[in-house]
Amino acid sequence: MSDLFLGTVSQHEAEQPLPTRRSRSRQDGKARRNRQRRNRRRRSVLVIIMAICLVGGAGYVVTSIFSDFFGGLFGGSSDTAEISDYEGPGxxxxxxxxxxxxxxxxxxxxxxxxxxxxxxxxxxxxxxxxxxxxxxxxxxxxxxxxxxxxxxxxxxxxxxxxxSLKVTVNEGLAMSQIFEKVSGITAIPVADLEAAAADPAALGLPAEANGSLEGWLFPATYQIEPGATATALLSHMVGKTVEVLTANGVPQDQWETVLIKASLVEREGKSPEDRAKIAQAIENRLDRGMRLEIDAVLAYGLGKPGTALTNADKEVDSPFNSYRNIGLPPSPIASPGEVSIQSVMNPTPGPWIFWCTVNLETGETKFAETFGEHQQNVAELRAWEAANSK
Structure with a gap:
């Protein structure tokens, strides 16, 4: 029956299964699954790449942050430290x-x-x-x-x-004190100042000074150019002293003597009135051949403060021991100001031989013609010291 309706077929054709709708559906599903697997693989690769990028970016940020933190903590470089030059203008x-x-x-x-x-x-x-x-x-x-x-x-x-720099040299300072002050302001080493002082010719120091710079560094305020040498500075101060001596009519052959007397007046007196009287008292002592007995002179020779003197110091063999020697010391003991120079040139006439500061706070000074009067003044000083001692 089948042959009548289907006709004759070969044995090979008879053995091949005929395609059906079910078999085609199975093939289409397989292909679809293959495509899906390929798509999943592509998405996986893309996700991995994106993850790598994200991790790398995060790592860069973390590295930047922590490198700055730890760099600043342990002295490493940072953005600020890496600046090689500022942009300015400042x-x-x-x-x-x-x-x-x-x-x-x-x-x-x-x-x-x-x-x-x-x-x-x-x-x-x-x-x-x-x-x-x-x-x-x-x-x-x-x-x-x-x-x-x-x-x-x-x-x-x-x-x-x-x-420029300003240096003020006060009246009554010794040369060593002036060197310390000048060095502290100008940064010129004290050794350089001492070396310059050892070459008086280079400083223009007058022959009357006998090679000693003491007393010839005039007290004043000096405008100093940065880089000024010790020789230039000291020369300027010496020149100022010569200028003041000349302006006050001091004969050149008396320059050193006047500076010595003025240095004693400077250290002993405070007010202009007292200085003029002390200058006269010094002249009176010299005229009578008396020892000056000035503590400031002895202290200068010993290199110690006047308040630290002892009775034993008065027996020291020194050209500056005014308790043993008659006459003026061999050099000034400080740099006197113009008022003291004027006091020496124009002392207040009077018979005084002694003077004593009876109030160390105000500088009040009393003068006496006799030793007895002087002892009364000394007693007044001792009473003040007792009342004001701690």
Whole structure:
């Protein structure tokens, strides 16, 4: 029956299964699953790539944050530390002192320490690039903070940025005290001042001074240019003394003698009136061939304060022992001011031989012609000391 309706077929054709709708559906599902697996693999790869990017980015952020933190904690570099040069023009103010012999590197280190430039290397490069940099003069300079290195070089070459120093030398200071004060303000070493004092000819010291600078450094306020040498400064002070002596009509052959007397007056008196009287009392003693017996002279020779003197000190063999020697000491004991010089030149006439400061706080001084009167004044001093002792 089947042959009648289907016709004849070969044995091979008879053995092949005929395709059905079910078999095609199975094949389509397999292909779909394969496509899905490929899509999943692609998505997995993409996710992995994105994850790597995210992890890498997060790592960079973490590294940046913590490197700054730990770098600052342990001294490592940070964004601020890595700045090699400031952009400028700077702000605020700083003073930097350049001394003779400073190299570009030495100046750069000072500028970095003062906060003027960012790094020494930036300054030395700018220094080397500027052909005028070697002409930077010693001195103190007012500069800005956080300047561009090249601007800092230009600023150091501008004399308008140099600042001068004021040194006030008070009346009655000895040479060693003046050296200490000058050195503390100008940074000129005391050794340099002492070396300059050892060369009186270079200072223009008059022959009347007998080679001793003591008393010839006039007390005044001096405007000192940064970089000034010890010789230049001391020469200026000596010149000022000569100027004052000349202006007050002191004969040149009396310059040293007047300075010696004026130094004693300076140390013994406070008010101009007392100084003029003390100057007369000193003349009266000298005229009578009496010993001066001035504590300040003895103390100067011993290199100690007058308040530290003892009775044994009065027996010391010294040209400055005014308790043993008659006449003036061999040199001034301090630098006298103009008032004391004028007091010596114009003393107040009177018969006084003795003087005694009876109030150490006010400087009140009493004068006496006789030893008995002087002893009464000394007793008044002792009473004041007892009342004011702690």
């Amino acid at each position: 702000t605020g103010e700083a003073t930097v002192t350049v001394v003779s012999g400073d190299t570009g590197g030495a100046i750069g280190e000072k500028l970095v320490e003062a906060g003027v430039v960012a790094t020494t290397s930036a300054f030395t490069k700018a220094y080397a690039a500027n052909p005028l940099a070697t002409q930077i003069q010693p001195g103190a300079y007012k500069l800005r903070l956080q300047m561009r290195a090249s601007d800092a070089v230009d600023a150091l070459l501008d004399s308008a940025n140099r600042v």
